[in-house]
Amino acid sequence: MTEAGKSPKERDPEAVSRFVELFAGRLTDAGMARMPARVFAALLASDDGVLTSAQLGDQLRVSPAAVSGAVRYLSQTHLVSREREPGSRRERYRVHSDQWYEAVTNREALLRHWQSALREGVTAVGAGSPAERRLRETLEFFEFIEVELTDMMRRWREKREAAAGR
Amino acid sequence: MTEAGKSPKERDPEAVSRFVELFAGRLTDAGMARMPARVFAALLASDDGVLTSAQLGDQLRVSPAAVSGAVRYLSQTHLVSREREPGSRRERYRVHSDQWYEAVTNREALLRHWQSALREGVTAVGAGSPAERRLRETLEFFEFIEVELTDMMRRWREKREAAAGR
DNA sequence: CCTTAACTTCACAACTTTTTGAAGAAAGCG
DNA sequence: CGCTTTCTTCAAAAAGTTGTGAAGTTAAGG
Incomplete structure (x- = not known):
């Protein structure tokens, strides 16, 4: 029918x-x-x-x-x-319509956990070693990503708002 | 000893x-x-x-x-x-020192898969429906992320190069 | 209040994934 | 050349995960 x-x-x-x-x-x-x-x-x-x-x-x-x-x-x-x-x-x-926004934002908590694990690693391997340099660089990368992710989500929000108010 | x-x-x-x-x-x-x-x-x-x-x-x-x-x-x-x-x-x-760079780059292949799945969804739910609008917006988000990710990795590369040549 | 629809919880069974031991293949070394 | 070390492959055991049925809880509706 x-x-x-x-x-x-x-x-x-x-x-x-x-x-x-x-x-x-x-x-x-x-x-x-x-x-x-x-x-x-x-x-x-x-x-x-x-x-x-x-x-x-x-x-x-x-x-x-x-x-x-x-x-x-x-x-x-x-x-x-x-x-x-x-x-x-x-x-x-x-x-929700802001589901992806939420999902990415939640990733940031995960990033923090990675960073704290890496900080432990930096002290564990001992100062001045190549391992220390490697772990510091990795930590820097995660810190970079965290900032970038925040900016990125701000841009997405702005873009959404612009499209909505059109 | x-x-x-x-x-x-x-x-x-x-x-x-x-x-x-x-x-x-x-x-x-x-x-x-x-x-x-x-x-x-x-x-x-x-x-x-x-x-x-x-x-x-x-x-x-x-x-x-x-x-x-x-x-x-x-x-x-x-x-x-x-x-x-x-x-x-x-x-x-x-x-490798560029390990994370590689890892993020590989994520882009995954993003493409998501996008293609979503395109199938857009046709499946039928034109003009709220579902279509939702899936299109999701697709847009993934496209946005893909572009942003590329830019982000370029910035990381530049930052690394600047630090190396210091 | 009692009945009943709807969701939740929990112990267990089905299924997947991971890790192993054992046998096998590749390649240096004498 | 053949012995030995090292890595790989594969079947099977162990561990882990997921989904179910059944019993339990909550709350609407008579």
């Missing part, structure tokens, strides 16, 4: 599903766990950027437990937010 | 080992497999940035097979190069 005579069909569920799995695979390559990656990709490709737990389980063919685990991770990392539909016990999960 | 009266001891093997494992942990968090991460960290902290297979296995307490697998991966990704000591069957592995 839904298949019949509706002009060129805009949304091809099979193609969307292929995209979801493909993009989730790329996210997995980049280090995200599989299930969170699949859930995130599904939300990204959903019409309104909002899906219920049941819809997610249904589309991805996984148990409610798997969805639960994935969205817990995703909301902890601020990649999706949960909302309660008033007058219902269904929970809805939403992707 | 080696322990006795040598002024303030420069290199504390135990502290170095702690650093190696700590830093390897950070690399693992970032998605690198454990053994390559440990080998890379050990090389980074080594005196000359060069170690033999035996030295690596010894320091990390793993079998030659594990070292072999790790260095194969690391040399494929250009983070480490192998060199044969002339007149010996020992292989030596070396970290």
